[in-house]
Amino acid sequence: MYWVSWNQVLASHDKGGLDVGSLHAFNHGLLFKWIWRFVSQPNAIWVSVIQVLHGARAGIDLSPLQHKGVWFNIINTFCKAKDKGIIPNHILHFKVGDGRSIHFWLDNWRGVDALKNKYGRLFHLDTEANCLLADRCNDEGWKWSWNRDIRARNEALLNDLIGKLGNVVISHGTDSWHLCLDDDSDFTVSNTRAYIDDRLLPTTDVCTRWLKVLLRKINIFLWRLAMDRLPTRVNLARRGLEIEDTNCVSCNHNFESVQHVFFACSVASELWRRVRIWLDIHLPIFMDWSEVMPWFDSWQENEKTKQKVYVIFAALLWHVWRFRNSMIFPGEALKKSFLFDSICNFSFFMVFK
């Protein structure tokens, strides 16, 4: 029996997962690193070999590739990922040098995509579809060549294009390819992997709260608690298991649901009461986890204090669950009278370790 889908586990914390990351996205990231190497190490011998076999633009698109093989498969994967929208179209783009290698309309060098895609009407009016950036821009400004007069709508489009292009500085250096998800960061496998996962994996409205000071198993326990995916007797019965008695093992008065075990049950409510006195803050009486986090997020306190209180909440819930399990499964039974002291010790250990 599984409690959470594997894809949900793989998703990032922001998307409500455990940030494990998928092998699929990791593999894509590693493959794309070869393209990053290709464009960022133009003088490497292996790059020259690829270019001799496939042409100078062999790392950029599929069309010049003459031979199927490893390099073809890498570029093919890259192109398919762009076509499916898994990675942005402009992930591979030129940085402007002298503008003599950049095809003004056809290459990704400004904005989010090749200019011909957004300014198709102007592209078709240009006398030379394959013109270079250096043909259209020099020290004196833009230099256009239209096959007929630009008027009305096309003039507005041209003004929009010029506004978007801003100040393009033509230098004496050579143009160079760059592979990155946005202008502010360099290519990394981990960024690419996260970017792809965020687009392919399921998302939930609630982000995963992950506190580094807490043990991993407790963070995961709280994550499951927030989604009501803990194996309480009620949840086991819901999933088709024949449970003779679905009552709470501690009080035997109510169904053993997450709400009951962690909030309404006499064991839990007594611990919440003592925590309330210990913290000496106005803490509402919670009846469900869904009430805890909204209160927590709206609580006007500094982050350090909030973190400590969250650790105490986590310790309380964790001990309630351990106590419940010790009543069911063989092994050392936890004593109810020691639970609060254990919660205090545990919290201090987590906060000050």
Ligand SMILES: [Zn+2]
């Ligand atoms: Zn109970």
